Amino acid sequence: MKIIILGAGQVGRTAAYHLAREEANDVTVVDTNDHLLRDLQDRLDIRTVAGNAAHPNILELAGAATADMVVALTNSDEVNMVACQVAWTLFRTRTKIARIRSLAYTGHEGLFFDTDSPPPDGAGFPVDVYISPEEIVTQYIERLIRYSGALQVLEFADGRVRLVGVKAVKGGPLVGQQLRSIREHLPNVDARVVAIYREGGSILPEGDTIIQHGDEVFFLAATEDMRKVMVELRRVEDAVKRVVIAGGGNIGLRLAQRIEDRYQVKLIERDQARARRISETLRSTVVLHGDAADEELLIEENIDSADVFCAVTNAEESNILSAMLAKRLGAHRVMALINRPAYAEMMQSGSIDVAISPQSVTIGSLLAHVRRGDVVRVHSLRRGAAEAIEAIAHGARGSKVVGRRVEEIKLPKGATIGAIVRGQDVIMGHHDTVVEEGDHVIVFLTDRRHVEAVERLFQD
Amino acid sequence: MSFLAIQRILGLLLVVFSLTMLPPVGVSLFYGDGSHGAFLAAFAALVAIGVLVWLPARRDRRDLRLRDGFMVVTLFWAVLGIAGALPLYLSPQPAVSATDAIFESVSGLTTTGATVLVGLDALPRSILYYRQQLQWLGGMGIIILAVALLPMLGVGGMSLYRAEMPGPVKDTKLTPRITQTARMLWVVYVSITAACAAGYLLAGMEPFDAVGHAFATVAIGGFSHYDASIGQFDSRAVEMVAVLFMLVGAVNFGLHFTAWRSGRFDAYWRDPECAAFLKLMVGLSALTLLYLLLAGDYDDTLQLAADGVFQAVSIATTTGFTTSHFHHWPAGLPVLLLFASFVGGCAGSTAGGLKVVRCLLLVKQGRREIVRLVHPTAEIPVQLGGRAVSLRVVDAVWGFFAVYVGVFTVLMLAMMATGLDQVTAFSAIAATLNNLGPGLGEVALNYASIGTVGKWICVLAMLLGRLEIFTLIILFTVTFWRK
Numbered sequence: 039m040k041i042i043i044l045g046a047g048q049v050g051r052t053a054a055y056h057l058a059r060e061e062a063n064d065v066t067v068v069d070t071n072d073h074l075l076r077d078l079q080d081r082l083d084i085r086t087v088a089g090n091a092a093h094p095n096i097l098e099l100a101g102a103a104t105a106d107m108v109v110a111l112t113n114s115d116e117v118n119m120v121a122c123q124v125a126w127t128l129f130r131t132r133t134k135i136a137r138i139r140s141l142a143y144t145g146h147e148g149l150f151f152d153t154d155s156p157p158p159d160g161a162g163f164p165v166d167v168y169i170s171p172e173e174i175v176t177q178y179i180e181r182l183i184r185y186s187g188a189l190q191v192l193e194f195a196d197g198r199v200r201l202v203g204v205k206a207v208k209g210g211p212l213v214g215q216q217l218r219s220i221r222e223h224l225p226n227v228d229a230r231v232v233a234i235y236r237e238g239g240s241i242l243p244e245g246d247t248i249i250q251h252g253d254e255v256f257f258l259a260a261t262e263d264m265r266k267v268m269v270e271l272r273r274v275e276d277a278v279k280r281v282v283i284a285g286g287g288n289i290g291l292r293l294a295q296r297i298e299d300r301y302q303v304k305l306i307e308r309d310q311a312r313a314r315r316i317s318e319t320l321r322s323t324v325v326l327h328g329d330a331a332d333e334e335l336l337i338e339e340n341i342d343s344a345d346v347f348c349a350v351t352n353a354e355e356s357n358i359l360s361a362m363l364a365k366r367l368g369a370h371r372v373m374a375l376i377n378r379p380a381y382a383e384m385m386q387s388g389s390i391d392v393a394i395s396p397q398s399v400t401i402g403s404l405l406a407h408v409r410r411g412d413v414v415r416v417h418s419l420r421r422g423a424a425e426a427i428e429a430i431a432h433g434a435r436g437s438k439v440v441g442r443r444v445e446e447i448k449l450p451k452g453a454t455i456g457a458i459v460r461g462q463d464v465i466m467g468h469h470d471t472v473v474e475e476g477d478h479v480i481v482f483l484t485d486r487r488h489v490e491a492v493e494r495l496f497q498d
Numbered sequence: 499m500s501f502l503a504i505q506r507i508l509g510l511l512l513v514v515f516s517l518t519m520l521p522p523v524g525v526s527l528f529y530g531d532g533s534h535g536a537f538l539a540a541f542a543a544l545v546a547i548g549v550l551v552w553l554p555a556r557r558d559r560r561d562l563r564l565r566d567g568f569m570v571v572t573l574f575w576a577v578l579g580i581a582g583a584l585p586l587y588l589s590p591q592p593a594v595s596a597t598d599a600i601f602e603s604v605s606g607l608t609t610t611g612a613t614v615l616v617g618l619d620a621l622p623r624s625i626l627y628y629r630q631q632l633q634w635l636g637g638m639g640i641i642i643l644a645v646a647l648l649p650m651l652g653v654g655g656m657s658l659y660r661a662e663m664p665g666p667v668k669d670t671k672l673t674p675r676i677t678q679t680a681r682m683l684w685v686v687y688v689s690i691t692a693a694c695a696a697g698y699l700l701a702g703m704e705p706f707d708a709v710g711h712a713f714a715t716v717a718i719g720g721f722s723h724y725d726a727s728i729g730q731f732d733s734r735a736v737e738m739v740a741v742l743f744m745l746v747g748a749v750n751f752g753l754h755f756t757a758w759r760s761g762r763f764d765a766y767w768r769d770p771e772c773a774a775f776l777k778l779m780v781g782l783s784a785l786t787l788l789y790l791l792l793a794g795d796y797d798d799t800l801q802l803a804a805d806g807v808f809q810a811v812s813i814a815t816t817t818g819f820t821t822s823h824f825h826h827w828p829a830g831l832p833v834l835l836l837f838a839s840f841v842g843g844c845a846g847s848t849a850g851g852l853k854v855v856r857c858l859l860l861v862k863q864g865r866r867e868i869v870r871l872v873h874p875t876a877e878i879p880v881q882l883g884g885r886a887v888s889l890r891v892v893d894a895v896w897g898f899f900a901v902y903v904g905v906f907t908v909l910m911l912a913m914m915a916t917g918l919d920q921v922t923a924f925s926a927i928a929a930t931l932n933n934l935g936p937g938l939g940e941v942a943l944n945y946a947s948i949g950t951v952g953k954w955i956c957v958l959a960m961l962l963g964r965l966e967i968f969t970l971i972i973l974f975t976v977t978f979w980r981k
Contacts, residue, residue: 058674079656080657083655083656083675083676083677085673
């Protein structure tokens with residue numbers, strides 16, 4: 039697939055990295071910053087074009103005439119929207135994805151339209167899919183706060199199924215037990231462990247695998263059952279009441295807005311004017327003006343009784359430091375937004391409970407559109423090493439999936455069919471389950487290099 | 499520096515190169531000239547060495563880094579020079595020393611076209627064919643061929659591509675994937691070569707000569723099957739076909755690709771470098787004609803026109819074909835043409851020299867300094883095709899020019915130290931560093947008489963010229979090796 043990525047910012051670079059490492063994609067990145075592009079081209083096998091991403095001549099240079107997809111990820115909503123418009127009007131590019139940050143645009147019905155099913159009057163911006171990384175990350179953090187104890191909570195099939203990553207803790211009833219005993223522990227719950235990570239490596243979960251303290255366990259379960267499974271892997275934890283958010287930027291503010299009705303929220307913002315402004319939009323959140331790495335301030339605000347401390351400023355280093363400080367001062371669970379994969383790796387194994395990598399959270403929503411086969415959703419896990427894919431099974435005769443039992447489907451190494459969603463029902467993927475037409479099949483891949491093999495299965 | 503990764507790729511490249519020994523075997527058997535043994539032996543030796551180098555490192559999966567790229571390319575060109583010499587050395591005819599074989603092989607691969615062989619007309623056809631093939635492979639770059647054939651070079655392929663591709667700006671890819679870009683370049687190269695061979699056939703060459711000379715023309719090489727070079731054919735039609743394809747070969751192949759794909763042939767004229775190159779060629783040909791006319795040595799005006807244009811284009815594009823004894827032309831003219839070869843062809847072409855775009859930038863900067871003297875506070879960017887050229891590129895061009903002149907001086911003095919006269923030393927280094935071929939004085943026809951040390955200096959100059967100096971010289975700096 040020929041893909042043009044507009045904008046070589048944080049999100050654009052990650053997208054380029056993920057897309058270019060798949061042999062089938064030809065990636066061109068457009069940005070105004072020459073230096074960024076040169077640096078990017080040194081590392082990835084892509085083409086770069088310097089210039090304004092919305093200008094027709096630049097898009098033409100980038101190969102828009104033959105491109106299958108334009109992904110507009112610049113930091114300006116307006117440039118992204120215009121770029122999609124130009125790509126559609128002049129080049130008839132089929133798929134146009136834009137990053138639209140502002141709620142003022144996304145909140146309006148009918149402003150954007152999908153060019154595969156255009157409105158009769160053809161009015162609006164031809165943006166097939168818009169994504170808001172801030173929104174996605176905010177939702178993700180919200181889920182992490184709600185399911186305290188989870189490292190990752192990912193949704194499939196419109197939220198009917200969830201994939202949860204949990205660190206097993208001594209004292210959880212299942213810890214130290216064989217995996218197959220999960221049936222005895224939870225007779226009425228259908229859950230499936232799809233992967234276990236131990237000391238950096240992955241273990242293929244089998245019936246006699248014993249869960250150990252410190253393992254990262256990924257399981258799939260229907261949304262209503264997930265709490266029951268989590269309790270099996272960790273001691274019961276108190277429900278979350280008090281949340282402290284460090285950083286009142288885009289994500290901090292959105293997060294506070296979403297959760298302030300459910301928890302007691304305090305938000306620390308460094309810039310006084312910004313603190314004033316967000317305090318006006320928030321109802322019950324206490325907005326504090328100060329430095330989140332200021333020990334006095336944290337103690338003053340009873341950090342030791344906080345259930346969750348969440349550092350979401352723009353500066354990852356300060357997120358790391360303030361989260362570590364909060365942990366030392368007694369915050370129960372600390373999370374930090376960390377961009378660099380290397381930092382995230384270092385931190386999650388040590389002093390910070392959850393390292394949130396905004397890129398790998400957002401990249402999934404992009405990847406779903408690049409995949410061949412009818413792929414609904416892709417989640418990137420373990421910093422891009424593993425992937426969970428939700429695909430729809432199609433095709434009557436000769437299909438590699440439909441009409442076959444799970445054990446008959448030829449999956450690549452390290453891949454497991456976790457669950458099948460049929461209409462409203464969630465069925466766990468047992469060896470004798472037969473896949474039917476229209477089923478949403480959730481496949482978990484411990485090694486993303488086999489992604490193409492899985493795609494091929496779901497291609498007609 | 500990941501030596502294992504370098505070793506693995508070197509091994510692979512050698513195996514790829516060994517395959518190029520097979521076509522001459524076919525030629526040898528077809529014409530029954532009895533030289534196939536040498537090529538088969540060379541083939542076996544190269545495959546064996548390649549596999550032996552590759553085996554211990556085959557499991558290494560590390561990507562090439564930027565630095566490794568320079569290392570691989572330089573090492574490979576050095577190894578290639580020796581490997582390519584094997585069949586020449588092994589074959590009973592020509593009976594040459596190792597030095598001469600390596601000189602000939604490097605001269606071929608770097609598309610220089612300087613030869614130490616005398617009596618080409620009597621050599622086995624497979625050897626003649628092999629020399630032309632060396633030029634053709636070296637023209638677009640055997641490493642770029644390898645990048646096109648071996649997709650697993652991946653990102654590392656870019657660093658190899660950059661180290662081998664001539665020109666000041668090397669980041670422009672024709673297609674997003676480097677493998678594809680390399681493939682496209684080769685497709686363009688092969689098509690132009692085929693067209694050139696067809697042209698020669700129509701102009702009356704026999705097929706063997708047509709293909710061989712097409713190889714050397716499009717590669718801007720200059721090897722011929724005959725001691726008299728293109729002059730052997732004594733045909734105006736052949737000369738004009740040669741002029742056309744020397745011009746085509748000296749234009750950026752990326753430009754050929756974009757012009758053909760879009761079907762817009764005004765792209766040639768709109769590209770500032772190509773336009774400057776064409777103007778330069780027209781101007782130089784006109785000047786040569788004028789000079790010859792005024793000197794009045796010729797009886798036949800048509801002959802004069804053909805010789806003048808042919809020789810001007812051949813020398814200025816750094817091809818090095820000859821039709822007449824141009825070194826006997828009136829005083830300033832041979833030196834003028836030799837100086838023109840310093841400008842050479844366009845970046846990203848198969849030609850040598852400083853490259854037109856660099857010279858264009860140097861001239862523009864000179865002009866800027868003049869304007870600055872008049873308007874001391876003016877902001878004057880250096881522009882190329884309506885776009886400002888980044889300071890980094892401008893700096894790099896100056897740096898390159900300085901090093902080029904420096905290297906030229908040192909090598910020329912070294913040549914004189916071996917006992918050669920100034921004209922010979924000057925022209926020999928100019929002709930080898932610019933990948934031109936024939937010089938003046940003692941090296942006007944061939945390089946057989948310049949002595950072993952002189953030949954090795956020329957080998958070095960040819961490699962420096964083909965790899966645009968920096969790629970090679972960087973290996974001799976402390977910074978490169980510092981951890």
